[in-house]
Amino acid sequence: MSDQADIYISFSDLDNASTEEAQGWVTQVSQFLAEFLKHLLDRKVNIVLRSDQPKEVMAKTFIYILSENNIGGKSTIKEFESYLAAVKDVTKMFKALKTPVDRGDQPEVLKEEIGFRLYEKSGDSRSQESTETSSIAWLRLVDLAYxxxxQIAEIDGITKKEDQGVxxxxxxxxxxxxxxxxxxxxxxxxxxxxxKVLPDRPVPDQAEKASERINNYLSESIMSIHIIGEEPGFVPEGSEASIVEIQNTMAAQYCEIIYSGQQTSSNGFNRLLWISPEIEFTNEQQKMEVDRLKQDMAALKGAEIIQTPLEVFKTVVMRRLEETVIMNATSEAGDTKSQKSIYIIYEKSGMDVANKIEDIIIKDDLLALHPLFEGDQLALMDNHRSNLIDxxxxxIVYGEGNPSWISSKIKELKKAPGFGREKPFLFKTIITQNKKDIDTDKLAxxxxxxxxxxxxxxxxxxxxLLEKMAN
Structure with missing residues (x-):
């Protein structure tokens, strides 16, 4: 539809009052969106404000600016509801909050939409005063723009070739x-x-409904990311556990189902738990819960705990996702690796033995994987993790006199499912010339x-060992 607007913004005139020094707030928002989206779409973006044209205008997306000025059945709410009833081509609604509005006070039709809070609470995080021009609030406007x-790219059929079907x-x-x-x-x-980030709808306040929706989101995803904080998070109605704990438990259960073979996943699903190294607990109970979580193998099923600065964590997330997307794409194309491989784990002092092992196994048409010893720490960690998955x-080549090293390698083998490994090892073997300081019974x-x-x-x-590889 050539005359279809890209965005239709509905708002209260009180939220767009201009001054001698500045244009109205909504006008500033629309201008920002126009420039930002022009860069992304490589074309001019057609944005219609409520007072610009008749309300029957067709649009690909709809933004409702929600504030204390337009709740409680005022004219803009009525306009909004009649607009949605009359216009069938609106495929996505977006709720932008200019000032704090409790969910219970919001129109029913908006309660199931994710809200973009375009204000920042000043002072304490629980303060109800808002600062509409804060940099954090404008960063959320970037989130809304993306x-x-x-949505517009999907409607226009704009998809990167490499992302098609992925x-x-x-x-x-x-x-x-x-x-x-x-x-x-x-x-x-x-x-x-x-x-695409899920949830794309608010998680329900009722525990049963929340669990159902979370499970659906997990089954659609290639990764789940869990952020552990200083506070437990809100507790849904009908539950004793917080929403943070519920999501982690369900993700662990989902991994258990996949790894046990009860359900197949074509998404190469893996999950990450992040704890900020700067976290300072003011809630002693929450500190105890986090300490317990770190030791709870059931709650950590399929998870990798990462406690690094945020920027490092974001880098890890992107690398993990790139690996998963590539793995899924090659799998769907039928380009899976048919040659079996053995990961030879060793210290630099064991390199000669590792090379002898490689000389033997390649004669059986097997691939030898090796650790890296040079490069930045993140690259070394990524190589090790990828080898454990693939x-x-x-x-494990072990000399002697370093039992703590061998113990750390065994622990890493146990963590392999948390890195994304979905199959058991055909064997896990330590090769040594002297096993006197190895607890063979415990390892067995x-x-x-x-x-x-x-x-x-x-x-x-x-x-x-080679006979096991042939089976």
Missing amino acids: DIYG NKNVFLAEVSVDQEHNHDEIKRELLMHGY CDATI SEGVEVLEVSADLSPANLKP
Whole structure:
């Protein structure tokens, strides 16, 4: 439809009052959106304000500016409802809050829409005073612009060739009040890189309905991101657990279902839990809960706990997502790796033994994966994690006199499902010339075999392992 507007903005005239020094607030918002979206869409964006044209104008997206000036059945609400009844082409509504408005006071038709808070509470995070011109509030306007861009691009059929048919949904879990700014930063980063962020509707206040919706979001996503804060978060009606805890529990259960084979997932699902290193607990109970979480293997199923500065965490998120998207795309194209691989884990001092192992296994048409020893720490960590995900089996080369190192490697094998590994190892074997300081019984109970060999490693030493690879 050639005369269809891109955006229709409805608002109260009181929210767009101009002064000698400045244009009205809504006018400033519309001008910002026009410039920002022009850059993204590479064309002029047609924005209609409520007073510019008749309300029957057709539009691809609809923004309702909600404030204390237009609640309680005032004229703009009636206009809004009649507009939606008459215009069927509006495919997406956006709710922008200029000032604080409790959800219970909002029109029914808006309660199920995600709200973009275009104001910032001044002083304490619980203060009800608002500062409409804060930089944080304008950053949220950027978030709104990216969401609108996604909707318009979908309607216009604008999709990057490499993204066609690729799932880029990310479940970014609801957070406690103290982590809202970090949540917003991560969401902004995801949107900037072309990912769709879920939830795209408010999570219901009732526990049962919330759980149903969260489960649907998880099944649609390639990753879930959970941010642990200083506060527990709100508790839905009918639950004793906070929404933060509910989301984490459901994500752990979802991973358990996938890993057990009860349900298949074509999304290469993995999840990350982030705890800011700057976190300062004022709630002793919450501190105890977070400490308990770090030790709760069931609650951490499929998860990788990361406690780094936010900028580092965002880098990790993007790298994990890029890996998952590439893996899913190649899998769907039928370009999966058929050659089986063994990840040889060793210290630099064990490199000669590792090379001998590689010489033996490649004769059986097996691929040898190696750790990296040079580069930045994040690159080393990413290589190690990728090898743990991709390999079919592992061999740990151990010299002697460093039991803490071998213990750390076993722990990392246990964490592999949290990195995104979806299949069991064909074997986990330690190769050593002296097993005197290794607790073989304990390792055996954990599914790790210890193989003592001579300095002159031969193919016969590895034959039992290679037979497992052939099965």
